[in-house]
Amino acid sequence: MFSLLLLSGAMFALGLDAYVLAGLLPGIATSFNVTEGAAAQTVTAFTLCYAVAAPALATALAGQPIRRILILAMSLFVLGNLLSVTVGNFTLLLISRCIAGAGAGIFAPVAAAVASNLVAKERKGRALGLILGGMGTGTVVGVPIGIQIANAYGWQSTLLLVALIGSITVIGILTKLPAIQVAPPPSLRARVNMLIHPRVAAIVTVTLFTAIASLGLYTYIATLLTGMGLGSDPSMYLWVWGIGGVTAAFSVGHIIDRTSRPDLVLLIILTILAIALFCLPLTGSGPTLLSFIPFLLWGAMGWSSLAPQQHVLLDLQPEHGSIAVALNSSANYLGSAIGAILGGLLLDNGLLVPTTLPIAAGCTAVAAAFLQVTLLNTQLKNKSP
Numbered sequence: 001m002f003s004l005l006l007l008s009g010a011m012f013a014l015g016l017d018a019y020v021l022a023g024l025l026p027g028i029a030t031s032f033n034v035t036e037g038a039a040a041q042t043v044t045a046f047t048l049c050y051a052v053a054a055p056a057l058a059t060a061l062a063g064q065p066i067r068r069i070l071i072l073a074m075s076l077f078v079l080g081n082l083l084s085v086t087v088g089n090f091t092l093l094l095i096s097r098c099i100a101g102a103g104a105g106i107f108a109p110v111a112a113a114v115a116s117n118l119v120a121k122e123r124k125g126r127a128l129g130l131i132l133g134g135m136g137t138g139t140v141v142g143v144p145i146g147i148q149i150a151n152a153y154g155w156q157s158t159l160l161l162v163a164l165i166g167s168i169t170v171i172g173i174l175t176k177l178p179a180i181q182v183a184p185p186p187s188l189r190a191r192v193n194m195l196i197h198p199r200v201a202a203i204v205t206v207t208l209f210t211a212i213a214s215l216g217l218y219t220y221i222a223t224l225l226t227g228m229g230l231g232s233d234p235s236m237y238l239w240v241w242g243i244g245g246v247t248a249a250f251s252v253g254h255i256i257d258r259t260s261r262p263d264l265v266l267l268i269i270l271t272i273l274a275i276a277l278f279c280l281p282l283t284g285s286g287p288t289l290l291s292f293i294p295f296l297l298w299g300a301m302g303w304s305s306l307a308p309q310q311h312v313l314l315d316l317q318p319e320h321g322s323i324a325v326a327l328n329s330s331a332n333y334l335g336s337a338i339g340a341i342l343g344g345l346l347l348d349n350g351l352l353v354p355t356t357l358p359i360a361a362g363c364t365a366v367a368a369a370f371l372q373v374t375l376l377n378t379q380l381k382n383k384s385p
Helices: 002-032 041-061 066-086 090-117 121-153 155-176 188-196 198-218 221-227 235-259 262-282 289-304 306-316 318-348 354-383
Strands: none
Touching (some): 002 041, 002 066, 002 090, 002 155, 002 221, 041 090, 041 318, 066 090, 090 121, 198 354, 221 235, 235 262, 262 289, 262 306, 306 318, 318 354
């Protein structure tokens, strides 16, 4: 049990680091004298390396003892956060975020595999739930606390907290985690090769567009709130977004099981997501119940969109399920990176203002929904006699 709690604590640090930067962008922009659009590329660096560099590094580490891989991955993650605090220019900050993202991307899938092998078969679901719960808690509880720490002591203090938690888990893994054998995560080449299947490619494209809309916009949540007149402290809205996300992520599986139609569930999710994003600029000029609802739905729909895709991919590619799911995960983080890049370009070149970013994100969600409708129609035609 201690080993599971240890891995869950590490995932808490990963969840905190992955989502807290969105609330730290104004402070980072001020420290390095760059625009918030430019500062947002720290999120791009983290998520891009999580999506692309981590699978490549995982291939290089294949065959190494699992405990060594976890220690190396978490050490990279800690190093990246420590460098983020100490670097003196923006380019080095981007490099440090790449290092942190690569470490996180290697650690997360291996930790999930280790957790499922630490317990009996009938308890694997609970073990994986504990791991996911660690990341979810890092988002729901850790991010608002991290923002408050940043407001009091500077954004660097929050990343120091992340590095501290990561360092504690490195010591714990080194001294307490038993030596076990698990299958290595799928390589980048294996993930890319999966794209030769047209339906897999289409499903993953829906995931990509969904992440561009949801996670891409999330990167600019502090900028968005300021532009909407909802205050410069995003803590409450980040908490609402996260609580909606975690609740929906743990609930959507029951809905999928009851309906046995994950593809239709996803279409409903994408429709509600688009509506929520379009409604964001229409909320009031202060923190009211009405202004929280679109953020709650945004978080809930964004987080719950992955589970239906995983179900469809596992049914479609039962013999290569782990590769298909890993590809979908990479697409999710790649979409986050692309969304952050596009948002920065649109804002810095005056093509959009913060209050119109949700409209662009909503249109992207509509595009994802349209592609999902196309997939459903194709599936119906294929089933027709």
